Amino acid sequence: MTAKVSEQDARDVAEAAREKDWKRPSFAKELFLGRFDLDLIHPHPTQDAEEAAGSATFLARLREYCAGLDGTVIEREARIPDEYVKGLADLGCFGIKIPTEYGGLGMSAVTYNRALMLAGSVHPSIGALLSAHQSIGVPEPLKQFGTPEQKRAFLPRCAAGAVSAFLLTEPDVGSDPARLACTATPDEDGSYVLDGVKLWTTNGVVAELLVVMARVPKSATTKGGITAFVVEADAPGITVERRNGFMGLRGIENGVTRLHRVRVPAANRIGRDGEGLKIALSTLNTGRLSIPALCTAAGKWALKISREWSAERVQWGRPVGEHAAVASKISFIAATTYAMEAVLDLSAHLADAARNDIRIEAALAKLWASEMAWTVADELIQIRGGRGYETAESLAARGERAVAAEQLLRDLRINRIFEGSTEIMHLLVAREAVDAHLSAAGALADPKAATSAKAKAAAKASGFYAKWLPTLVTGKGQLPRSYGDFGPLATHLRYLERASRKLARSTFYGMTRWQAGLERRQGFLGRVVDIGAELFAMAASCVRARMLGEAAAYELAGTFCAQSRVRVERLFDALWDNTDDADSTLAKGVLAGRYTFVEEGVLDPSEGTGPWIAPWRPGESAEDNLARRYVPSTRD
Numbered sequence: 001m002t003a004k005v006s007e008q009d010a011r012d013v014a015e016a017a018r019e020k021d022w023k024r025p026s027f028a029k030e031l032f033l034g035r036f037d038l039d040l041i042h043p044h045p046t047q048d049a050e051e052a053a054g055s056a057t058f059l060a061r062l063r064e065y066c067a068g069l070d071g072t073v074i075e076r077e078a079r080i081p082d083e084y085v086k087g088l089a090d091l092g093c094f095g096i097k098i099p100t101e102y103g104g105l106g107m108s109a110v111t112y113n114r115a116l117m118l119a120g121s122v123h124p125s126i127g128a129l130l131s132a133h134q135s136i137g138v139p140e141p142l143k144q145f146g147t148p149e150q151k152r153a154f155l156p157r158c159a160a161g162a163v164s165a166f167l168l169t170e171p172d173v174g175s176d177p178a179r180l181a182c183t184a185t186p187d188e189d190g191s192y193v194l195d196g197v198k199l200w201t202t203n204g205v206v207a208e209l210l211v212v213m214a215r216v217p218k219s220a221t222t223k224g225g226i227t228a229f230v231v232e233a234d235a236p237g238i239t240v241e242r243r244n245g246f247m248g249l250r251g252i253e254n255g256v257t258r259l260h261r262v263r264v265p266a267a268n269r270i271g272r273d274g275e276g277l278k279i280a281l282s283t284l285n286t287g288r289l290s291i292p293a294l295c296t297a298a299g300k301w302a303l304k305i306s307r308e309w310s311a312e313r314v315q316w317g318r319p320v321g322e323h324a325a326v327a328s329k330i331s332f333i334a335a336t337t338y339a340m341e342a343v344l345d346l347s348a349h350l351a352d353a354a355r356n357d358i359r360i361e362a363a364l365a366k367l368w369a370s371e372m373a374w375t376v377a378d379e380l381i382q383i384r385g386g387r388g389y390e391t392a393e394s395l396a397a398r399g400e401r402a403v404a405a406e407q408l409l410r411d412l413r414i415n416r417i418f419e420g421s422t423e424i425m426h427l428l429v430a431r432e433a434v435d436a437h438l439s440a441a442g443a444l445a446d447p448k449a450a451t452s453a454k455a456k457a458a459a460k461a462s463g464f465y466a467k468w469l470p471t472l473v474t475g476k477g478q479l480p481r482s483y484g485d486f487g488p489l490a491t492h493l494r495y496l497e498r499a500s501r502k503l504a505r506s507t508f509y510g511m512t513r514w515q516a517g518l519e520r521r522q523g524f525l526g527r528v529v530d531i532g533a534e535l536f537a538m539a540a541s542c543v544r545a546r547m548l549g550e551a552a553a554y555e556l557a558g559t560f561c562a563q564s565r566v567r568v569e570r571l572f573d574a575l576w577d578n579t580d581d582a583d584s585t586l587a588k589g590v591l592a593g594r595y596t597f598v599e600e601g602v603l604d605p606s607e608g609t610g611p612w613i614a615p616w617r618p619g620e621s622a623e624d625n626l627a628r629r630y631v632p633s634t635r636d
C-alpha cells in the first residue's frame with residue numbers, strides 16, 4: 001500500500017520535522033560542542049514551595065491508593081481492572097499536567113514523573129496507561145499546540161478520565177514515518193476523511209479520544225503532509241480489530257485500529273496540514289521523560305530487593321551480597337539507580353523552570369535509562385539466582401515471597417524499542433551533536449553537493465574551525481583545584497570538562513575523516529551519543545549530590561562517576577578501535593545468504609506461519625469491534 005520511499009525521502013521527512021531553533025540554552029548541546037557549562041544545571045533547580053506542598057499531598061494520596069492495588073491481578077488477568085482506572089481518574093491521575101482551568105491538577109513534570117513511578121510500581125502497565133495518555137496522547141499536544149476551542153473541548157474530558165491514545169505506527173511504518181499510508185482527504189464540507197490501519201496503539205482498545213497521524217494529499221489549496229487530528233474513538237468507521245499480546249506489559253490495551261471513511265471536523269486538526277510530525281516531536285521533548293521515570297522506578301525496586309535478598313541468602317558461608325562478584329552488581333544497581341533519578345529529576349526540573357531547552361537531555365535520558373534499567377534488571381535476576389528466573393506466582397505457590405524479577409525484565413524490554421528505539425535515538429541526538437559541524441561545513445557534508453560548492457564550503461568551514469578548535473585544547477578541567485566546592489566529586493567534574501572537549505575533538509576528527517560519509521557511520525555516532533549520555537548522567541549525579549548535601553549522596557555519585565568513567569573510556573577507545581567495517585561486510589554476507597550453513601541443525605517453527613508483515617487494504621472492517629471503555633463516556 002505504501003509508495004516507494006527512498007532512504008533520502010526518509011531523511012528529508014525526519015529533517016523537516018526537526019525543530020531547528022534554539023531559543024533557550026541547552027547544557028547537553030554545549031557538552032557535545034566541548035563546552036562544559038556547569039552553570040546551566042547548577043545549582044540544581046527546585047520546586048517552589050506552593051507546588052511542592054500540593055505535590056506532596058497529591059503523591060501521598062496516590063501512594064495510599066496504590067498501596068491497595070494488586071499488580072498480580074493485572075499480570076494474571078492481562079488487564080487493569082476497571083475499578084483501578086476509575087480510582088486513578090478520581091484522584092486526577094489522567095490530568096496531572098493539565099492546567100486547573102481545564103479541570104486538571106495543573107502540576108509539574110517533576111510531580112508527574114513521581115506519580116508515574118508510584119503508579120508504575122504497582123504494575124508497569126498502569127505506568128504505560130497513564131503515560132501513553134498524558135505524554136503522547138491528547139493532553140500534551142493540545143496543551144502545546146491546540147486552539148483555545150480545542151483545549152476547552154477536550155482537556156476537561158481528558159482530565160476526567162477519557163483515556164487517549166496516540167496512533168502513528170502502521171504495519172509498514174515503524175521508525176520511518178515517511179512511509180505513512182493513512183490518509184486524511186479534505187472534503188468539500190471542510191472536514192477530513194481518514195482511511196488506514198494503525199498498529200500497536202497503546203490504550204487504543206479502551207480510548208475515548210485518539211490522536212491520529214494521517215497524510216493529507218498535496219493539492220492546489222494545501223501543501224499537505226503528515227497531519228495530527230483529535231478523533232473521537234467511537235466515530236463511525238473506527239474498528240478496533242485486535243488486542244495485541246506482548247512479552248511484558250501484560251495489562252496494556254494495545255490494539256490494531258482500522259479507520260474507514262472516518263469523518264473528522266477541520267476543527268479537530270492540531271496545528272496546520274503537514275505539521276503532525278513536528279508536533280509529535282515537540283510533544284516528546286518532555287514527554288520522553290516518562291520512560292526514564294518508569295526505568296527509575298524499576299531501579300528503586302531492584303535495589304530494595306537486591307539489598308534485602310543479598311543480606312538474607314547465605315551460600316558458601318556468607319550472605320551472597322558479601323561475595324565480591326555479587327557486591328559489584330549491588331553497587332552497580334545502587335549507583336545507577338541514583339544516577340537515573342538524578343538525570344530524570346534534573347531534566348524535569350529544567351523543563352518546569354523553562355530555563356533550558358531540554359530536548360537533547362530528555363532524549364539522552366530516554367536512551368540511557370532504558371538501556372541501563374535493562375542491565376539493572378538482568379543483574380537483579382542474576383543476584384536472585386534460580387529464584388530470579390522463577391515467576392512470582394510459582395514462588396508464592398511454593399510458600400516463598402512473590403518477587404517478580406523475571407517480570408521486571410519482560411516489562412522493561414520495550415523501553416529500548418518504543419518512543420524512538422535506541423538506534424533511532426542515537427541518530428536523533430547525533431544529528432544535534434554534529435549540527436554545528438554540519439552548519440559550518442555546509443556543502444562539504446552534503447553528499448549531493450557539487451565540487452565547486454564543496455570548495456567554497458571548505459573555506460567557510462576553516463574559518464569556523466580556526467576559532468573553535470583552539471577552545472578545545474585547554475580548560476578548567478586541567479586546573480587541579482577547579483570545582484573545589486564539590487569536595488570529593490571535584491575530580492569527576494574536572495574529568496567531565498576534559499571529556500567534553502575530547503568528545504568535541506573526536507567528533508571533529510570523525511567529521512574530517514568521513515565528511516559526508518559520517519551520517520552512515522552509525523557505530524561512531526552511536527558511541528559519541530553514548531559518551532554524551534554518560535557525561536550528562538555524571539554531571540546530573542554530582543549536581544544532585546551537592547543539592548542533597550548528604551554524605552551518602554556523595555558516595556553514590558562518586559561511585560557512579562567512577563563506574564561511568566570506565567564505560568566512557570571504553571567508548572572513547574572504541575571510537576577508533578572497533579570492528580565496524582568488518583561487521584558491515586559480514587552483515588552484508590549474512591543478508592546475501594553466504595553463511596546459511598551456520599544456521600543448519602535446528603528447526604524454525606515460525607516458517608510457514610505467515611508473512612513477515614501482514615498485508616492490509618483500506619476499506620470497511622470485517623472484524624468485530626473490540627473497543628471497550630473503562631469509564632462512562634465524558635461526551636456531553
Ligand SMILES: Cc1cc2nc3c(=O)[nH]c(=O)nc-3n(C[C@H](O)[C@H](O)[C@H](O)COP(=O)(O)OP(=O)(O)OC[C@H]3O[C@@H](n4cnc5c(N)ncnc54)[C@H](O)[C@@H]3O)c2cc1C
Binds near residue numbers: 199202203254421
Ligand atoms: C508494546 C508496544 C507499544 C507501542 N505503542 C505505540 C503507540 O502507542 N503508538 C504508536 O504509534 N506506536 C506504538 N508502538 C510502536 C513503536 O513505537 C515501534 O515499535 C517503534 O517505533 C519501532 O518501530 P518498528 O517496531 O516498526 O521497528 P522498525 O522500524 O521496523 O525497526 C526494526 C529495527 O531496525 C532499527 N532501525 C530502523 N531504522 C533504522 C535506521 N535508520 N538506522 C538504524 N537502525 C534502524 C530499529 O531500531 C529496530 O532495531 C508500540 C510498540 C509496542 C511493541
